[in-house]
Amino acid sequence: MAYKWDFGAVYAYLNLWLKGLGVTLGYSLGTVLGGLVIGVACGMLLLYRRRWVTLPIHYYVEIFRCTPLLVQIVWFYYALPIVLSVELPAWLAAGLGLTLYMGAFSTEIFRGGIISIDKGQWQAARALGMTNAELMRHIILPQAIKRMVPPFVNQSIIQLKNTSLLYVVAVPDLMYTGSVVVADTFRPLEVYTSVAAIYFAILYPLTLYAARLEARVDQ
Amino acid sequence: MTNSSTYSDPAGDVMVRASGLRKSYGTVEAVRGVSLEVKRGQVVVLIGPSGCGKSTFLRCINLLETPSAGTLQVGRRAIDFASSRSMPHGRDLARFRARIGMVFQQFDLFPHMTALRNVMSGPVIVKKMPQRQAEAIARELLGKVGLGAFTERYPRELSGGQQQRVAIARAMAMAPEIMLFDEVTSALDPELVGEVLDVMKQLATDGTTMIVVTHEMAFARDVADHVVVMDAGQVVEQGPAEEILLQPKNPRTVSFLSRFHSTIGERRA
Numbered sequence: 001m002a003y004k005w006d007f008g009a010v011y012a013y014l015n016l017w018l019k020g021l022g023v024t025l026g027y028s029l030g031t032v033l034g035g036l037v038i039g040v041a042c043g044m045l046l047l048y049r050r051r052w053v054t055l056p057i058h059y060y061v062e063i064f065r066c067t068p069l070l071v072q073i074v075w076f077y078y079a080l081p082i083v084l085s086v087e088l089p090a091w092l093a094a095g096l097g098l099t100l101y102m103g104a105f106s107t108e109i110f111r112g113g114i115i116s117i118d119k120g121q122w123q124a125a126r127a128l129g130m131t132n133a134e135l136m137r138h139i140i141l142p143q144a145i146k147r148m149v150p151p152f153v154n155q156s157i158i159q160l161k162n163t164s165l166l167y168v169v170a171v172p173d174l175m176y177t178g179s180v181v182v183a184d185t186f187r188p189l190e191v192y193t194s195v196a197a198i199y200f201a202i203l204y205p206l207t208l209y210a211a212r213l214e215a216r217v218d219q
Numbered sequence: 220m221t222n223s224s225t226y227s228d229p230a231g232d233v234m235v236r237a238s239g240l241r242k243s244y245g246t247v248e249a250v251r252g253v254s255l256e257v258k259r260g261q262v263v264v265l266i267g268p269s270g271c272g273k274s275t276f277l278r279c280i281n282l283l284e285t286p287s288a289g290t291l292q293v294g295r296r297a298i299d300f301a302s303s304r305s306m307p308h309g310r311d312l313a314r315f316r317a318r319i320g321m322v323f324q325q326f327d328l329f330p331h332m333t334a335l336r337n338v339m340s341g342p343v344i345v346k347k348m349p350q351r352q353a354e355a356i357a358r359e360l361l362g363k364v365g366l367g368a369f370t371e372r373y374p375r376e377l378s379g380g381q382q383q384r385v386a387i388a389r390a391m392a393m394a395p396e397i398m399l400f401d402e403v404t405s406a407l408d409p410e411l412v413g414e415v416l417d418v419m420k421q422l423a424t425d426g427t428t429m430i431v432v433t434h435e436m437a438f439a440r441d442v443a444d445h446v447v448v449m450d451a452g453q454v455v456e457q458g459p460a461e462e463i464l465l466q467p468k469n470p471r472t473v474s475f476l477s478r479f480h481s482t483i484g485e486r487r488a
Contacts, residue, residue: 120327123283124386128341128393129317131310138344142331 009185010194013177020177021198027095027173028160034099035159036152039106046111057107064104070165072097077169094169098162105155113148114140150214157206161199174198232259233292234397234428235280240289240300242275249275251452252289257397257445260426264439264460267449268475273432276449277399280430281319282312294318294396317345320390320398324406326382328374334361334385335370341393353392360388364418380411384418391422398422400431436479440464448472 010017042057064072076097081088088096117140125135164175172180178195182188235257242250250272257263265273278284280293286300296315299305307315328337338357342348348356361370364384374382383403390398400419404412416438423429423442433439439446439460446463448456448471456469467473 118327120323120325121329124323124327124329126283126313127281127316127319127321127323128389129313129315129345131313134313134344138340139329143329146331 003189005190006187007190007194009187010181010190013181013184016177016181017174017194017198020172020174023166023171024160024163024173024175025202027098027163027166027171028156031095031098031102031163032156032159034095035102035104035106038100038103039108039110042103042107043110043114046107047114060100061104061107064101065108069097069101069162070168072101073165073169090169091171094166094171098159098166101162102155102159106152109148109151109155112151113144116147117143146217150210150217153206153210153213157203157210160203160206164199233257234259234261234294235430236290236292237276237280238290240276240279240291241287242272242279242284243287249452250279250286253449253452253454255447255454255457257428257430259428261444262423262427262429262431262442263445263447264443265430265432265447265449266434266436266439266475267455271449272452273449274401277321277401277430277432280397280399281316281321282307283316283321313345317341317393318396320393320395322383322386322390322398322400322403324402326374326379326386326406328382328386328389330374333371333373334366334377337374337385338388338392341389345393356392357388360391361385363421364388365414378411379407380414383407383411383415387415387418387422397428397430400429400433402432402434404433404435434479436464436476448475450475 042060045053046057048054073094076088077090077093080093080096121139121143122135125139130139163173166173167175167179170176174195178191182191185191233256235255237256238254240250240253241248253272253276255263255276265277267273275284279286280291285306288300290297290299292298293315296307297305298307328334329340332340335354335357338360339350339353342353342356343350358367358370361367364387366381366384366388369377369381369385372381374385377385387403403419404415407415412435416435419429419431419438420442431438431443443460446457446460447454448463448467448469450471456463456467456472463472464476467476
């Protein structure tokens, strides 16, 4: 007997879906912006080349890059409140993990962008008499930011997908909403197909945009 | 103009005075006690085999490299590298460098700026000069190096020779007390070398104080007041251009120059 698809059951929960979508987009935006701030701050600090500054940042980046995000989220949710012996609301604990994860990758993107600028640019600016702040602002950053944007957009796209991991700590994002609707309707096929379709509808245009950005920088 | 042995300087005519300057990288000593005096309006050409430390010495003068020992005086500012306190830092270091122009082998123009903006960058960013005033200076200098019609071009739209002329104009826009040239024609196609050397000759004629590291022996012969020969991090011989290039005494100078004799022997035009 052929399966009878019924998306009506999915549509009936429109309000819930919209809330879930809001949570997904909110977490994506929030953690991407938070990660950007961390990335710029840590990336700048790495330029100081003092070991007591760079070493902690280096370990921060590597710890978050070399452990699975799912483990980080679960750890922040269950372990961090105990370590700090403070009550952390679920949304904050989970969001903190995602933000620090994005921050680690942003730090690498920022650092990579800066060091990709030819040494000659630094020496030419210094020879003209620019201070470090002046040469950073007028010579290095304008060139480096152009190179940072495509990898940062790509990482943001991955980050939006990663928010689906919030599901495990019961943050009501798209994915979690899906599981709630499935429990109610017993229609996993329609529900999870819809969840996938929504992610795709958001991310596909973004990847096209990222590809265009990359092509522009290559010119 | 070549009485290099005079060390009294009542008129403040000495622009650069280096004595016993050393620079080492770990255990390797690239500059091993170089002393040199350059007077206002003088053109000093530094020659020597690759890796002899002449570029490193040049980069010590505007502190792109920090010498490990010795003293350096540029204008009225003297630095003794034996004491870390006299080494300028931050804004002080930037101001020190702002008085010295430098042109590099690879041009190092700012790719996100037009030729005009490149030349304006020093006056606007460092001296905080109003845009219009800086633009007037930049247009005049670009005209002087023969690029008056190329002000709106980006570096990638210019030939190597044109880029290097923009780089010279960019350095000159700071109205430096002295100009340093670090093998500025070495990265150029042979047919583009002449246009850059012509600009440098013009600067010399205008009375610009210049220290030039180069392998262009004909330029040294025609333009230099004083030639300094370096080898293995030390000055092996120095004196008036004609004397050093045509009757070198030091065997290392003789062997180095033997590779260039066809160029040096040509009669002046």
